[in-house]
Amino acid sequence: MGKLSVNLCGIELDNPIIPASGTFGFGYEFAELYDINCLGTFSFKGTTLHPRFGNPTPRIAECSAGMINAVGLQNPGVDDVIGEELPKLKQVFHKPVMANVSGFSIEEYAETCAKLDNQEQVGWLEVNVSCPNVHGGGMSFGVDSHAAASVVRAVKAVTTKPVIVKLSPNVTDIVAIAKACEDAGADGISLINTLLGMRIDLRTRKPVIANKMGGFSGPAIFPVALRMVYQVAHAVNIPVIGMGGVQCAEDVIEMMLAGATAVEVGTANLIDPFACKKIIDDLPRVMEQYKISSLADIIKGVR
Amino acid sequence: MKQCIYTIQSNEPLTESVYQMRLLGDTSAFTKPGQFLNIALDGFFLRRPISVCDYDETGLTILYKVVGKGTAQMARMRPGETLDVLTGLGNGYDTAKCGKHALLLGGGVGVPPLYGLCKALVFEGKHVSVVLGFNTKDEVFYEAEFRALGVDVTVTNVDGSYGVKGFVTDALPAQYDYFYTCGPEPMLKAVYNATTTSGQFSFEERMGCGFGACMGCSCKTLTGTKRICKDGPVLEKEEILWES
Structure with missing residues (x-):
């Protein structure tokens, strides 16, 4: 094992850095810029059973230390992801990829995951029960322990791949939901998805986002994310992937000390397309600075 | 697409609110007129997508209108200052x-x-x-x-x-x-x-990344869903689907 490597649900990652779903597409835009095989893995664009256009535009609003998005799970649908995106991805990425899945019913989650279960390229299923931008699905499963557990059970029944549940911070007790997912058989937890936010245009007096509200992300949410990763990692016995406002190698180490086994980087990719590569390249320097010989050793190392 | 550091050669108003900025740096990622660049500004989270007016081997010219705090900050920038830019974005005119x-x-x-x-x-x-x-x-x-x-x-x-x-x-x-x-x-x-x-x-749309990753600027066309930043900003008349 290298000093950057970690084990995520039985699969070795060369390093803990994972571009987060929705900020990395299916990898090609970034593969034009650098060899994306330097990544631990990446979580591909949230996939649903049927194709989705998503929400009307504007879908993006700027904030002082972050942004709001209301894309609304635009994706070509699982059949096209398997038929078109994965074969293209195979040309540029040679590691197991994380398949991010969303749904509008428990049956949809299960059917989509069953289809992806057959795909050799898929290493993990990241089941998103936390998208704030769609109605009647996504987050509605992630704000209720029973609903979240039902999704996990249905998905676990159709796959042998590790199932990681991506949780919403827009809840009163994230620990209870994480534990319910663990009890239902989840192999890992990833958190946090975006915080529900809003901006208003002073000229038009209308919300900037056509969908009125959207998911707030970026460095502003890092302390909230870190706190929730700390709470969940100390309450469950399955690996936790930390994410939310991570921008640099120091943030990665902080997330891992709080309890993260791996770290997803999202919005930073949109501002600096080289963000993940820079973090990976910078990790050895920061590890040396803080006398860390192996990243795997510092997981949950907060005193 | 290429990430580059550009140096401001000049930055002058053409009208009360429209400025002309001449930037020096690597323009090798540009292949067509009508492409744009995405400019990072200190203190602002998202980059500012601005269309390229003209480019040559040594640099390029942008004309921008001061409409908000970001462009107002650009208007205050002086020759010699530098900008972090993503270059060669969008399809451009054919x-x-x-x-x-x-x-x-x-x-x-x-x-x-x-x-x-x-x-x-x-x-x-x-x-x-x-x-x-x-x-x-x-x-x-x-x-x-x-x-x-x-x-x-x-x-x-x-x-x-x-x-x-x-x-x-x-x-x-x-x-x-x-x-x-x-x-x-x-x-x-x-x-x-x-x-x-x-x-x-x-076309113009509010963008997140400007290079096709976030799906923030998608639109429906008669030839399928397109990202204004990556598959556009230029669309052909025959594929346009007016939403309203």
């Missing part, structure tokens, strides 16, 4: 689709990308007619620059204070083989309805 006589229709800050396009068309030996639309006389810019390329130029003003009174669609020439346009969406719709040939439209 000059190969044009016959002998091209019509260029620009409105307000939609005018800048048409300048580089005009140069390219003239270089290819095309006859070019240009109609530049503004609200009022004080807002007119780049008329002389277009005239210096030796093309037919008509300026329209909504209030009639200069040139032809009305919109760009009130000054269409009798004959042209193909058109290119950029401007506010109501103008683009009017151009769509008033023109009789094929043509290309450059």
